[in-house]
């Protein structure tokens with residue numbers, strides 16, 4: 847398991863069922879890159895005027911918005 851990947855929690859990957867990180871995992875991102883991408887997506891949804899709707903419709907996304915801040 848890659849220690850640098852945002853998806854690693856303990857000895858598990860929270861977004862795949864992989865027991866070990868495959869070489870060149872397509873989901874690999876550093877925590878910093880994940881945060882940057884998340885905030886960019888959130889800003890884009892806000893720009894489109896649908897951030898509030900997305901937060902109502904997707905509870906987990908709303909939770910992430912509360913935790914991941916600039």
Ligand code: SF4
Pocket residue numbers: 847848851852853854858859860861862864866867868871872873874875
């Ligand atoms: S997303 Fe890929 S690289 Fe990251 S922890 Fe999961 S399996 Fe490993």
